[in-house]
Amino acid sequence: MASDQVLPPLPQQFKLIQHHMRTAQEHEKRDPVVAYFCRLYAMQTGMKIDSKTPECRKFLVKLMDQLEIMKKQLGDNESITQDVVGNAHIENYAYKMFLYADTEDRAGRFHKNMIKSFYTASLLYDVLTVFGELTEENIQHRKYAKWKAAYIHNCLKNGETPSSGPLGMETEFENEDDVSLPQSSDSNNLVADMPSSDLSNIQTPTADHPPSNFSTIQIPPGAHAPANTPAEVPSTSVLPSTPTIQPGPQNIPIIDPSLYSIASQGEMHLTPEDYARAQKYCKYAGSALQYEDVGTAVENLQKALKLLTTGRE
Missing domain, CATH: 1.25.40.270 (Vacuolar protein sorting-associated protein vta1)
Structure with missing residues (x-):
């Protein structure tokens, strides 16, 4: 190893x-x-x-x-071996950590494992830069995760109750360089004090849309994390919480009938990049099915089918 x-x-x-x-x-x-x-x-x-x-x-x-x-x-x-698949893997993992932490935050459950999830998500958005420039959505996620990790950590350290969500941060959240994570011994303790065992049986949020009033951060559609991505167990000692946000009803898109007829019109000449993108959509669809999210699965499969049959997205 x-x-x-x-x-x-x-x-x-x-x-x-x-x-x-x-x-x-x-x-x-x-x-x-x-x-x-x-x-x-x-x-x-x-x-x-x-x-x-x-x-x-x-x-x-x-x-x-x-x-x-x-x-x-x-x-x-x-x-x-394939950058597109690797990029999707890291992005999905970071997204799951981010969404778990954000849901805990909005429910008023402030604890070390939630802080670590925000913290780890911010690090993984850094890691995504090995594949190229970050999307605007990922840049915003990274900024927000860094801000939240530092803010909640400092509140709990000082015996204060953090505010849920992005309220009060809009004016502070202009420059990522202004966001500082805990440093020195505090930063080490933030990570070292938290369990790192594989806790993949923990149920994590399955909502496709961000919680309400999530005005400054946009979660990319269809960015599902693999089901075996471990989440951190919430602490048993938490502050009073508000009800957990429940996912809304699924909207299953109508399948475009033209996609079936296009497939019989002749063989497409696809580039390696086309195949890689189609694999990415199929990977997203498979991850969505693990969450029983039929709508997102169908949407991504249609994107893959359209790309494979027309050469266009």
């Missing part, structure tokens, strides 16, 4: 990636794909920070070796 390869101590210059490395370690067995891309992000970021200082270079070389071992071990996993 990659975790058996002992890395040198993290150089002080790489403090910025310490929690991405910790997240990789926590997901070593729970979700190796997440662990792999967290380390890949850490290596790419570390190279930009300092690749010449002896201790930094030594760390990066060992990290590269670790990544090579993982890549061989996961060689038959499409999330590793």
